[in-house]
Amino acid sequence: MLKQKPLLDKKVLVPRGKDQAKSFSQLVERFGGIPVEIPLLAFRPIEKNQRLQDCLQALDTYDWLIFTSNVTVETFFSFLKNDAGSVLPKIAVIGKRTEEVLKEKGVQADFVPSTYVAEAFVEELLPIIESGSKVLIPKGNLAREYIATALTEAGAQVDEVVIYETYLPVENRLKLAQMIAERQLDILTFTSPSTVDHFMEVVKEHGLDEQLSNLIIGCIGPVTEKKLIEYGLTVHASPKEYTVNEMIKSTIAYLEMEES
Incomplete structure (x- = not known):
């Protein structure tokens, strides 16, 4: 059984735009996490x-x-x-x-x-x-x-x-680079291969690979998971049902397992 606030005070990257991020962020907050909205995709x-x-x-x-x-x-x-x-x-x-x-x-x-x-x-x-x-x-x-x-x-x-x-707006690139450099994120979530590519562009551009070593990574779908693995990243949560809700649940399950 999950703790009441299993994401307590953990900062979670929400890679979606303002219109799509609301329900995602609310879900993170419901479990005690702190959503950090940095859209990795703009259209x-x-x-x-x-x-x-x-x-x-x-x-x-x-x-x-x-x-x-x-x-x-x-x-x-x-x-x-x-x-x-x-x-x-x-x-x-x-x-x-x-x-x-x-x-x-x-x-x-x-x-x-x-x-x-x-x-x-x-x-x-x-x-x-x-x-x-x-x-x-x-x-x-x-x-x-x-x-x-x-x-x-x-x-x-x-x-x-x-x-x-x-595309990835310039202001989002700068915000993301700063957050990673200052180790202001605990959990990364990715919703598509493009979000992974844009994220890693920033990581490579600013030489931030080392700062990713202790971060927990969740994703939606096998194609996104494959893309993360291609970059040499470890995927801790990749649910069988490809929804944000299940990704968060899967991430929480990983955290509970680690704690026990």
């Missing part, structure tokens, strides 16, 4: 270009539209604002939050996988998608190509279109 829509314009105008010719994150949903619908009459194809989503944001837009997902990773998504979607089906995948500039490649190999016609850029 900005790309300038509307001919490629994007062509995909939006041909939206009714696609059989499937795939959203891999809530950011892709938000950004995609922002581009649709001036085209309210667009006919949407069937929609497949990865992630509980992605599905929720889609519902907030008044749209129901036609397919949601049992687990929220690309590999499981493809395995469960393939039997549903007919060979020759047209699929559109809006994505960020750093997104993996696994889904598009797998569907293409299975005979689908896949178009990928970059709709937003991922």
Whole structure:
């Protein structure tokens, strides 16, 4: 049984932006921790270009539209604002939050996988998608190509279109470097491979590898875990259910085990 405040006074890195960080930080606080909000990812829509314009105008010719994150949903619908009459194809989503944001837009997902990773998504979607089906995948500039490649190999016609850029704001880089250098963090949490890459860019730039040695690390998903291991970091908490809630619980379980 967990102690009432298992994260008591521990400073936990919350790597999400202001809009997404609130529930994450509240969870940390509920268990007695001190959330340190430093968004490791920021997003900005790309300038509307001919490629994007062509995909939006041909939206009714696609059989499937795939959203891999809530950011892709938000950004995609922002581009649709001036085209309210667009006919949407069937929609497949990865992630509980992605599905929720889609519902907030008044749209129901036609397919949601049992687990929220690309590999499981493809395995469960393939039997549903007919060979020759047209699929559109809006994505960020750093997104993996696994889904598009797998569907293409299975005979689908896949178009990928970059709709937003991922970056780490300068002020966040400086704040993160200072916090690590002054050993102001106890627990690091990572929600995607991109958060790991941006974090390690700062670590390498400022020569802070040594300051990471005693930190506890939790993450969401096997791809994020793999990325951490590639950097030579030890992952202490990586739950089977890929949610922030389970990551925090898994981190607490590790702490309890260490104490006992």
